[in-house]
Amino acid sequence: MHAGISDLARRLRDCDRLVLFTGAGVSAESGIPTFRDAQTGLWARYSPEQLASPEGFRTDPRTVWEWYAWRREKCLAAAPNPAHLAIAEFIAELQRRSPGVTLITQNVDGLHQRAGSEAPLELHGNLHRLKCFRCGADGGDWPETLDLLPRCACGGLLRPAVVWFGESLPGEVLAQASEAGLQAGLFFSIGTSSLVYPAADLPFQAKRRGAFVVEINPQPTPLSRHADLCLHGAAGGVLPRLLA
Ligand code: BJW
Ligand code: ZN
Known part of the structure; x- marks a missing residue:
């Protein structure tokens, strides 16, 4: 009751x-969009393994960057x-x-x-921040373009500072x-x-x-x-x- x-x-x-x-x-x-709504949820249209996991980023970092860039635009346009x-x-x-x-x-x-x-x-985490995929260092602001994927001083690729599946x-x-x-x-x-x-x-x-x-x-x-x-x-x- x-x-x-x-x-x-x-x-x-x-x-x-x-x-x-x-x-x-x-x-x-x-x-x-939420993640798990059966019609409009992100996971109804996109693969969490490809887009929200370290393995997905290792395999195809550009696709992951482009997906987050699209989501970031949506967030910036929203109130x-x-x-x-x-x-x-x-x-x-x-x-x-x-x-x-x-x-x-x-x-x-x-x-x-x-x-x-x-x-x-x-x-x-937060989609508007970046961190290094290799050393974890803070990665500053988003780049103007994704013509070249941004890198850390250590040489590692930067990534959005969010928590993916399998990460602590x-x-x-x-x-x-x-x-x-x-x-x-x-x-x-x-x-x-x-x-x-x-x-x-x-x-x-x-x-x-x-x-x-x-x-x-x-x-x-x-x-x-x-x-x-x-x-x-x-x-x-x-x-x-x-x-x-
Ligand atoms: C409304 C509404 C309105 C609609 N008003 N309400 C088996 C296999 C693999 C992994 C696991 C496994 N079993 C357990 C795990 C661990 C895994 C996990 O929990 N998986 C389950 C899905 C099974 N967890 C992890 O991997 C976590 N890390 C971890 O465990 O580390 C330890 C470890 C280390 C090493 C190896 C193994 C373990 C990390 C989890 C990270 C989650 N990341 C995401 C993506 C973030 C980045 C991004 O945004 O891209 O976080 S996934 C996604 O889900 C996002 C969300 O924060 C999170 C929760 O979703 P949320 O917010 O609840 O959204 P929805 O869509 O699920 O629900 C929306 C709700 O709103 C619905 O109920 C609607 O009804 C409601 N609603 N309109 C009010 N107007
Ligand atoms: Zn680094």
């Missing part, structure tokens, strides 16, 4: 350690939607009361920052996210399919430590039956009302 929404309003008022954990669904209403904005306003409001709110995102699109959320914990998440970011989850009294999982690990484990860890877990998603996920409350709907519709 799910706890009610009036109970949630009370918890939002009283809770002093809160986590907002977001996935691609939060950017869907900005026109950024934050009411979900990003509600989250940013909510965090600003809460930070006046207490410091205990952490935004953790799996998204690489930078839209939380553009909405005004300053430093989300980016578990899967940035250790310090994951540690901070886990810590925030374990401390949380209230944990929101918003717009994520809860399928990709280790990120998907965060709400389960929080739940085991006693957090009240709320899921916001138009579809059920593997988290749904463990959550204390499921709000079925689009993030851009639910969040502005909930967090106002």
Whole structure:
């Protein structure tokens, strides 16, 4: 039996350690495709093995660069939607009361920052930054053209600074996210399919430590039956009302 929404309003008022954990669904209403939607998801049209794995990059770095360049253009052309904005306003409001709110995102699109959320914990990196495929060094800004693929001072190819399948998440970011989850009294999982690990484990860890877990998603996920409350709907519709 799910706890009610009036109970949630009370918890939002009283809770002093809160986590907002977001996935691609939060950017869907900005026109950024999710990964796993059966019709419009990126993985319905493109191969994750070819485009989002170290093996794929090793085999055909140009194809991977071109795919990310296309996605980057889409992100730059998009604007934050009411979900990003509600989250940013909510965090600003809460930070006046207490410091205990952490935004953790799996998204690489930078839209939380553009909405005004300053430093989300980016578990899967950021598409707008680059790093070296060989030595891991920071790779500066995107090149003007891809006529020649950009290289690091060490000679290695640069790549988008995102986390591909089979790669470890940035250790310090994951540690901070886990810590925030374990401390949380209230944990929101918003717009994520809860399928990709280790990120998907965060709400389960929080739940085991006693957090009240709320899921916001138009579809059920593997988290749904463990959550204390499921709000079925689009993030851009639910969040502005909930967090106002
Ligand atoms: C809305 C909405 C609206 C729609 N409002 N909601 C078997 C084989 C191989 C690997 C594994 C395996 N089993 C486990 C693994 C490990 C693997 C994994 O978890 N795989 C599973 C898929 C099975 N994980 C990894 O490899 C991770 N690393 C790791 O484990 O390291 C340890 C290790 C080291 C060495 C060897 C082996 C292990 C790394 C995972 C990296 C994920 N990377 C990506 C790409 C990032 C870069 C890029 O953007 O290109 O991250 S994949 C993609 O999935 C992206 C996302 O961040 C991530 C999560 O997706 P998300 O955000 O949940 O999106 P969707 O599309 O799945 O869901 C959207 C949701 O929104 C849906 O529920 C909709 O209903 C909802 N929605 N509209 C609200 N308006
Ligand atoms: Zn290098």
